Amino acid sequence: MRRFLQRHVSQVALSPSLALIAIFLYGFIAYTAAVSTTNSKAFPRFDNFVGLEQYWRLFHTPRWHVAFTNMFLFGGLFLLITILLGLLIAILIDQRIRAESFFRSIVMYPMAMSFVVTGIIWQWLLNPTLGIEVMVHQLGFTSFRLDWLTNPDTVIWALVVAAFWQGCGLVMALFLAGLRGIDEDIWKAAAVDGIPAWRVYVFIVIPMLAPVFLTVVVLLSLSIVRAFDLVVALTNGGPGVSSDLPSVFMFDMAFRRTNLGLSAASAVVMLGTVLAILIPYLYVETRERA
């Protein structure tokens, strides 16, 4: 017994959490997948198997198309802008500037705020009858328009701006840590060779940050798929359904429309999307280790 414990102590210590994960994560994933093959309404029932009908229905729901497209549109813009500006801010702060921690704090502070607060702040700022637009009008520029929130074609930008404002700090911190990890000798060598700083960044330092990029992309991607509270607080899916995201769609179907079957189908499609992002990442990770 004692020898068994000695040999397997790590497995024994891990087994409770493994069991919990098996039940509450994988177990319920399987449960959700099972519900998605039924015609469940308000309560999950398994006596009315309909096969893949809910998936057919899902992809014939115009609102799902809006939500699914939005996820990629919002995700793409959010990733691009947050990474570019986050990296730029990190590089600027990395210049051994004065009051560095002050600037770092400013960029980091929004991160301390929940998405709900972020959403409400930006809802007020972007509201055309009481926010930035009114302020600029009062300054005398009366032709200024900022109708992102009320225009279905641009509302996605409002989401991107709010999400960027909140997520930028984290990205900046990760890049800054990466930049600080770069060997000083590289900079000295480049200085000896007389290479301008921007070329050192573009051709030497940024390629060396590749692992940080990977981390940032995965972290942000997951927050894109999860994004729910931001939309609910900022636009509640509107105008119309133009700023819907899959998570909002799923919640609506499950709890407002009491259609658990369809809701479960959308959850499974979302899971598929997450896996499509995670599997390549895990593949790269494990190959690097090996």
Added chain:
Amino acid sequence: MFTKLGVLGSAMALALTTTTPVFAGTAEVIHWWTTGGEAAALKILVDAYEKTGNTWKDNPVAGGESARMVARTRILGGDPPTSMQWQVGAPLMALAEEGQLNDIDAVAQDWDKLLPKVIADNAKFQGKYVTAPIDIHGHNWLWGNQAVLDDVGIAMPKTWEELIASADKIRAKGYIPLALGGQSWQEIFVFESILIDVGGRDFLTKVTYDLDDAALRSPEMLKAFEIFAKVRDLVDPGSPSRDWNITGGLLINGKAAYMIMGDWLKGEFVAANKVPGKDIACEVFPAGGKTLVFGTDAFAMTAVKDEATRDAQLALAKTIMDPVVQKEFSLRKGSIPPRLDVDKTGFDACAQIAMGEAAEGHLFLVPDNVADATGIGALVDQMTTFLHSKMTPQEGVTAMADAVAATR
């Protein structure tokens, strides 16, 4: 250590037995009436119930969706509350079909005579009452700021055609013609009133209850979308996604001439010292449509088995249907009582109109509580998408009919 716990335990048991008299039960009730007027109305019910010797165990959950979710989870977990705020019709039947509700016919023998038929029918499962209705809220009300109407020199419109025709005059005086909060649940009130306008009650039934494909693609539907497209020009730029109470402020403060909203808006009038029916004119819209779309809050009676709780449940049902409770409750809530025999004194002019409509049999249960939830949901999604887009009426008709068809 153990003896200490034992002493503590018996002390707690003693405390429990002394606070709960043996002759009466306790009803645990989940509801979402937490704000001013709602809470005041609920207090009428709670006080009346406790006078029967039973105990009301209050379980408020802010927000209808959260409250329903909590109730559903409790039921799924096998620990249902004694009763919970619910709605008559399909949401109730979904519970009843799962065997999650008790019948309360023991106290409901004469309810068929007291309630409008549409409410009685939708409060019963297989011919037995499973819920006690407490209020009626009308949806398709047109409100008009009387001072604005006087300033423009117009009367309350009777039809959509008249309303749209008056818009230019209203705009010329610098007012917003229609105050609208651009969220789908508010926009549907506008859309439903247009459906009544173009095709009457039968057409509204075919479109929203039956989700009938032929009706959805009919010429009347096209006409409805043509009117609905004009609503885009009746509202102000701040409309999309705006909350209903902020939108109500535009009407009350004389910035907008009209608003279409349920009668809970009256609570905002009262808070602003405006008298419904005088400062703010009201009309079931379109006038002469003989249709008042309504929702009814009701307390669903869960399938509790324990005898004492069962008695407490029946006592609760009886209290809810008490004529004094029904009247006093609605006076505070801004609704009208489901019981038709409650006298009208004390109610404001608009509530009296609603009570007249109810007596005439003009009530039309809100489609959410009748139609297939996914089908009517798809209709609402397309309705709001259309309003916030530049789609032509014909495109709107096709998109809506196709989306509804996909849910079948």
